[in-house]
Amino acid sequence: MSGGAKLFAEGLQKTFHRRQVVQGVSFNVSPGEVVGLLGPNGAGKTTSFNMVVGLVTPDAGRVRVGDEDLTHLPMHRRARRGVGYLPQEASVFRKLTVRQNFLAVLELQKGLTSQDRQKRADTLLEEFGLSHVGESWGETLSGGERRRAEIARSLIPAPRFILFDEPFAGVDPINVGDLQRQIHLLRERGLGILITDHNVQDTLGICDRAYIIAQGQILEEGTPAQIAGSARARAVYLGDRFRLQAP
Template sequence: MTLLHVDDLAKSFGQVVTARSVSFQVAAGEALGIVGPNGAGKSTLLNLVTGTLPADAGTIRFDGTDVTRMPAARRTTLGIGRTFQVPRPFEGLTVFENVLVGSTFGAGSRRKEAAAQAWEALETASLAHLANTRAGSLRLLDRKRLELARALATQPRLLLLDEIAGGLTEHELPALIETISAIRDSGTGVVWIEHIVHALLQVVDRLMCLAQGDVVATGDPREVMASDAVAAVYLGSPDLEGE
């Protein structure tokens, strides 16, 4: 079942084009990876899907409903959740309280249900043992997990991840990869932007490469990474597999 259907999406900031006729689909239980150099339009694309930015043209349909002009908060309650590149928790609140904000205001759940959803999200993100810890004291890995838990607390059917592995060590990556794989296997659609491509390749079913707002290639992850078009995009850049 197609969960997200993006068709001919376009966005520009003056003369800078960040999305040019971008089209793709994501099914329930499918993971789509997105790669591309800095400035390719990857984060802008997530902002368009979530409603943080308005599209100049094109359509976004979620589970058959046209959400192109729908406010961001409404898209969240429908089931579109996301994380951000830089975690910004409410540092004075506990980890549990941070996640409770997501289930209460993102999912719109009542008090008892919201608390249960928040706890479930913490367990999925492997953060329940830090539930009573002040968020401002967390190390980077746990801040990333908190960002994930807050998104999961909104009860998403589609989860958008923006460089959630960025800054983590090779030792820290396997547990995060396992968590994201489990989320996908539960039936949640996943769109994951990431520069650490070897992490993506362990999870995603398809890969899309963006450059200057254009879709350069899409398809089987390893075939996309081996394509001449994608190699040309990264010409002169460090080997992605080593990032």
Template sequence: MLLKKKNKIKEIKESLNLNSVNNVVLKADNIIKKYGEKFAVNGITINIHKGEVVGLLGPNGAGKTTTFYTIVGFIKPNAGKVLINDYNISALNMYERARIGIVYLPQDASIFRELTVEENIMVALERREDLSKAERKIELVNLLKEFEIKRIQSQKAYTLSGGERRRVEIARALAVNPYFLLLDEPFAGIDPIAIGDIKNIIKILKERNIGVLITDHNVRDAFDIIDRAYIVYQGQVLDEGDVDYIVSSEKAKKLYLGEEFRL
């Protein structure tokens, strides 16, 4: 069974051939999710291109988390599809999506607490069949340097601060060479200095041509780093556009941001 799944993912990756195309698009297409007779999401469509940072924002209970988790692979919609370059990946679970390059980082700690920083990253690198043992070690050193965590590489994960942990989690996510990173509440539970660090890391992701989808309640920090946003309200996309447009949108101000909102 495991070999069959592995071969299926390999076939999908070969079919997609994403390394040979300039533009890669992750899309949630006309997603509908009902719980009983209640619509949590009712026809939402969003897309993320490689190399851009997109916010999925909205008030509590609006449907943004359901939409986000549908893209992650946690939630199966009643209707609609999740696509990567028009290839339907709706049937794939979260782990299978990760293997084709769509990696999810949860809000809660996701590192192995009893492993060192170095070991945490190496666990991910060992899944890279395209790298030799020597190349994995080189990539490990590069990630430790890039994310400024070399000085803590021998520390156990449970000793890390919130900001350090987030750096390690993102470095580990990059170890699998993803096309898209899905960040759930990246600014939650960390201090202002760490928030600045995370923003800088997201800029690095963009420079690496990785598409980033962020859902976060901290609107101001999200607006500081995203290229554009989808505002979700009552299970539908209320508005979408770049930050300047969203901040000036009467609909967004009335139903989400507040009339007095200013950047």
């Protein structure tokens, strides 16, 4: 696990239509760590995740990186402070090639010449196994290629953390392992990764730690093995037949 400031969610609370859906949820992510945020539908998992992303403002509690409070910052300002976000929905620019997708973001980076941008795009295409589709339109990519392109593009602003919303959704089973490897490489780069996904097996297969949210509160926290062995997690979410697969 790398050094550096952690990402914290502290005492998050949220009420919708007089129903408190998140009740004092706290969790953290360290640089160089992959953390899962899991739970049944309606448990408050997605709302908790969205409060960290900046899509939902908490009624109480705060979100911070180190000592810097991000609670009331919009998403684009959180991004400038190193908190990146990859939504479940396709975010690749469909009418641009993969290379153009990268160049569009590189244009926003200060101090780069045109040659610098092209070289950086080439590097990303090679690193993420996308050289063969570099000149292909975004709308023609497979689910796995699209996800790799989105991950590669998200690295251009040099984030410290990336928040993944349902990264395995729409990805063919044969490409799940590849996506897990890409997330592992982000971890090796020293990025902190927060994942929320309904695919428990694939998510726990890449996590260092995970949190289970139930009825708006943290029910369990621990390593994947600890989560899989938790009687409470099995009773509320995993089920008695759940078995953690070897990575």
